[in-house]
Amino acid sequence: MLEFLENIIPSSPVALVVFALFPMVIIIVYALFAIWLERKVAGFIQDRLGPMRTGGFHGWAQTIADMLKLIQKEDIIPKDASSFLFKLAPFMIFTASYAAFAVIPFSSGYIGSNINIGVFYLLAITSFLTISIIMASWASNNKWSLVGGMRTAAQMVSYEVPTIVTVLSVLIVAGSMNLMTITEMQTGNDIMGFLPNWFIFQNPFLIVAFAIFAISMLAESHRVPFDLPESESELVAGYQTEYSGMRWGMFMLAEYADMLLLSLLGATLFFGGWNSPFGTFMSGPIWGFGWFMLKGMLLVFVMMWIRWTLPRYRVDQLMHICWSILIPLSFVNFVLVALWEMIF
Amino acid sequence: MPGKPANDKPTYDEANRLMELSAILFYAFTVLTVGSAAYMVFSKNIVHAAFALIFSLSGVAALYVLLYADFVAATQILVYVGGILILILFGIMLTTLDFTENLKTVTVNMLPASLLSGAVAVLLLYVFFAAEWTTIVPADRDGTMYDLGMMLMNEYLLPFQIAGVLLLVAIIGALLMSTRHKNEP
Structure with missing residues (x-):
């Protein structure tokens, strides 16, 4: 391209x-x-x-x-806010999610940077999201912002562990960190004669891994039921409380970009990326882009569906789910995925 | 360039332009690194200092990228951003914006610190002028991931494991320190 x-x-x-x-x-x-x-x-x-x-x-x-x-709208900056950090945070959060798109293979003909450490880079660069939210919350000089920011830090640091472990279980099946290579490995329809070679069909324990990934994905992009950082019934709007106009719009944009990023990552790792579900039928760079966005948008739609269905968890329940259930489960599942790969 | 045949080797002009581009990026990231490091040292507000440290370390990560050390660069970001996050949290816990007037960092031990940093600066300058700098652009820009993994799992397995055990000991120690009050009646 x-x-x-x-x-x-x-x-x-x-x-x-x-x-x-x-x-x-x-x-x-x-x-x-x-x-x-x-x-x-x-x-x-x-x-x-x-x-x-x-x-x-x-x-x-x-x-x-x-x-x-x-x-x-008027650009309002509170008088006692830390002005420079307050102005910087919205741009930094969008930069972080935009930078992560560099390694997403949108189609067989387009990937921003075809580097071998793809997934690792993505996980590293998205840690700037947390930093930007903390920056926004601290610079606002507002108690609701600060509480929202602290919750974000706790939540993102905790849920990074199950996300990384499930991503690792895909990586041991794939044997590569390059998202383009990972997608190319899922080309073809050989499983049981008709199923596409997507990783979720290749190894039964990867279905469990995907379930854990989907839950931590909701928490990482702080969507309901894990939207504690901006729970409006307790914290007004969390870290966004003092923001207005286009600066707030940047946070909104970054939040939706983050949803798309994690959905596309899930689609690449588990659902074959830009591969067509019908083998060589309707495949090619343009069709591939369509399939990829369709898979990503389906996951985004599921996230919206969950948002308007489930109530919000409490902070202690959120931490309990992560540390007592998801993390042990993801480690056990990681070993099982590896054993399955060794035996078959 | 219109009508340029695809897949040919970069011409001298193009290679030159790429070098210029990386030189511009190098100086931009150097300014970022040194500038934020200076701000971190001279800032009296610990949260501002911590945020400045992030930019400094990210600039170093970008310099690693320019040196074709992609894995080290990503690790730098992953490790330090997470670490500094905790630093900032401590900063926020120790002080909020309302009370910064009372809690500011102060300068102590001016003389020993200056002597020590002067000595380190002299050492670094000596190394800079004594070393013979060669510029080698690796022909194979595929990244260092595969070789690094092979070496860690074969040649350097024991140091790798020992580092892992060391980290485990640190985690257990941290847990022990943070839960001691609950065990003692």
Whole structure:
């Protein structure tokens, strides 16, 4: 793809920038769509219609209108806030999730950086998300922000352990950390004659691993039932309390980008990435991109569905689930995955 | 360049431009590293200092990337960002923004510290001027992951295991220290 861009764009640094901006386009289009979808899903689950008027067809332009409103709003910085860190935090959180998209193979023809430490880089760079939230919460100089930030730190540090262990169980099946290689290994339909070679079908214990990954994914992107950092009934809006206008919009964008990132990571690790479920039928770079986004959006939809179905856990229950259930289970499962790989 | 045949070797011009680009990146990250390190040392607010330390260490990680040490760079970010997170939490627990007027870091032991840092600076400068710097761009830019794993699991297995045991001892020690009050009546 970079070579193609260099052929049509005369200057190679400009081609490189266009190449690097490709995930940004996806994130922004996705965020506009996903916020609308979230309202529609919420509406339908609660037996109402959701936004219906803006733009005509089922209120499709609602998010665009909201974004234009956010851009026009006054930029308020509290007098006693730590000004520099307060301004920096929203940009840093979006940078962190955007940087992680560099190693996601969007299709067989596009991956930002085809490096061998792909998954490891992704896990490392997303730790900046936690730092940015702590930065926002501390710089706001607000007790609700601070409590929300402390909860975020505890939650993200705890749930990183089951996430990393389940990712590791996929890596021992794959034998590579490069997400492109991992996806290429899942090409073909050989299991029981018709099932695609996705990792979730290759090893029965990876189904358990995916269940653990899905739960920790909800906690890592702090969605309901694990949205303690911004639980509005206790903390107003958590670390976002003092933010308004487009700075708040950046947090929203980063949150949705984070959802997409973790869903796409799950789709790559367990559901074959850009591979078509029908073997060579409907496969190719463009179809692959479609399949990949479809798989990611399905996982995003499940996260929305859970949000409007389950109530929120308490802080102690959250920690209990992680340290007493998920972490031991994920370690046992890790050994079982490895044993299955050794025997078969 | 339009009409350029695909898959040919980079020409001298292109290679030159890439070198220029990495030089610009190198100086940008150097400024980031040194600038935030200086801010960390001179800042009186411990939370600000901790945040500055993050930027300094991230700049070092970027320098590792420019040295083709991708695994070390990612480890640097993973380990230090997590570690500094805990540092910041301690900072917040010790002080909140309202009370920073009372709790500021103070400068003590000015003379021994200056002497020690001066000595280290002289040593580093000596190494810098005495060493023969060679620039080798590795032909194979596939990353260091595979070789590193092979070496850790074969040649250096014992040190690797000992480091693991050391970390386990540290974890158990931390647990023991934090739960001592509950065991004693």
